Amino acid sequence: MSKEYKGFRPDWENEAPPKRSYRSISKWGNPNEFKHPNEKLYKLMKETFNMTDEDFKKPKELGLDEVSYDIPIKLTDEQLEKFKNIVGKENVKTDDYTRLDISYGNTMYDLMRLREKKIENVADAVIYPRNKEDIEEIVKFCNEEKIPIYARGGGSSVTRGLECVKGGISLDLGVHFNKVIDFNETNQTITVESGMSGPKLEKVLNEAKKLFNAKRAYTCGHFPQSFEYSAVGGWVVTRGAGQNSTYFGKIEDIVISQEYATPIGRIKSDEFPAAATGPSIDQIMIGSEGAFGILTHVTLKVFRYMPKNQRKFSYIFKSWKDARNASREIMQGQFGYPSVFRLSDPEETDVVLKLYGVEDTILDKMMDLKGFKKMERCLFLGFTDGEKKFTKNIKRRVHSICKKYGAMYLTGYPTKSWEKGRFRDPYLRDALQDFGVIIDTLECSVTWDNMEKVHKGVKKYCKSRPNTICMTHLSHAYPQGANLYFIFIGKMDTAKEYRNYQYGILDNIQKYGAGMSHHHGIGKMTAPWLEGQIGKNQLEVFRALKRHFDPNNIMNPGGTLALDLSDEKRRFMREE
Secondary structure, rough: OOHHOOOOOOOOOOOOOOOOOOHHOOOOOOOOOOOOHHHHHHHHHHHHHOOOOOHHHOOOOOOEEEOOOOOOOOOOHHHHOOOOHHHHHHEEEOHHHHHHHHHHOOOOOHHHHOOOOOOOOOOOOOEEHHHHHHHHHHHHHHHHHHHOOOEEEOOOOOOOOOOOOOOEEEEEOOOOOOOOEEEEEEOOOOEEEEOHHHHHHHHHHHHHHHHHHHOOOOOOOOOOOOHOOOEEHHHHHOOOOOHHHHHHHOOHHHHEEEEEEEEEEEOOOEOOOOOOOOHHHHHHHOOOOOOOOOOEEEEEOOOEEOOOOEEEEEEOOOOHHHHHHHHHHOOOOOOOOOOOEEEHHHHHHHHHHHOOOOOHHHHHHHHEEEEOOOOEEEEEEEEEEHHHHHHHHHHHHHHHHHHHHOOOOOOOOHHHHHHHHHHOOOHHHHHHHHHHHHHHEEEEEEEHHHHHHHHHHHHHHHHHHHOOOOEEEEEEEEEOEEEEEEEEEOOOOOHHHHHHHHHHHHHHHHOOOEEEOOOOOOOOOOOOHHHHHHHHHHHHHHHHHHHHHOOOOEEEOOOOOOOOOOHHHHHHHEEE
């Protein structure tokens, strides 16, 4: 994108970070891949943040030096030897770099702490289990020795879900524990180990004819923005959602059964498509974020892979109100759902049209001529999945409803531009943070009748910080409501400054009556707000389950889901 610059071009970082450096931990994704703002977005940032070209001539601390810190290992030699006997000595690591790498996720607070070399809450040892028997033996031993256990799949957590607050061990499930256990074409299911990555799962399903002698190719239909660097287990234990979830469902809709290693033994659910045998153990374990046990195996629904039937569309509306009403009517029309469903508010629309090269094109000029005013117009994009006639009918009905609300059809071009970059946008964070500009997100679940109140109230708080961009989009839609996703960009100097701003956003999400998370999970970051969301009685049910599965509090301790978070600590975290 930087090649489009006509004026001054910042010296964006374009080299892979040195191995074992802080930057190699904080950098998103592929060490050799980068994404920089195009010139239009760069000019918008300068204007909004009162910055000049001079501010972009010298980057801040890049973290190119080798990781080094002084946090002693609390495990005994005998305990470390036991782990080596279980998994092999080559699968137990205690060096500084590996301990830090596994202990931090990808929320901006993590990345800013790494920039500041604020190292805290790291594992004492990192272990690479080879199979579920390894995991079960490790959990049993840790329970006997009261050693905390954390687990990591892809490492893309944005809720401080991985952070080893109590030290102990962290299981890196992505190294060895990533195999297919069973593929059942008759039932349209696949069973995998929880460390399997998104790309590997999708590749296996797409190649089912070759690998399993299947009759056709399949897909899981689950594509979060972190798809390339997240794992199946992480999707399940955080109740994640893919960008195609409006058709395929969130992960809890895709899971058929699960198996966990817990301190009280193995927990395994049945593979029936539905049952009436009391409360669902699957729904108890999905979203438990490693606090009850380690997810080992999961059986997922799979779907026929029919990319040729996808029909892409995009529309521009004159107002956020018209766009919301059209969205609700589409979701309540009972003619089927689009797969990707994404509606940007006016501020996000303005940025997106810059980011994806629509501004100043013939489409942009046509919008101006037809009265779609900048900072009022709203971009809606999406596409369909499914059988050919089904997708054709959905696109036809979507078109009819959008026209009813005065929208202009923009062809599939903006959608294709979004799709092309949908997994690459996180790379922008590295480039911006090099010059003191942060970009991060928070999302929440809302009903249609409360959507405008939440959007207006949370956005007002976000914009109360001077010189801040706050983009919002509606996605993951349902007949009863949708997800609201807030993306904020601002100039911030310290992790503490960022954290206080983030806490204020969380306060306002709760204040205006939204669900605290639609698909990111709770982790340790949002835990202080959980009781206010679900109520004391429901949180006590969660804590009772915790006491049953994990009586010694060794599974992801330190605030996860507020299960071991005192009232005093919760108040301190919200007010500090």
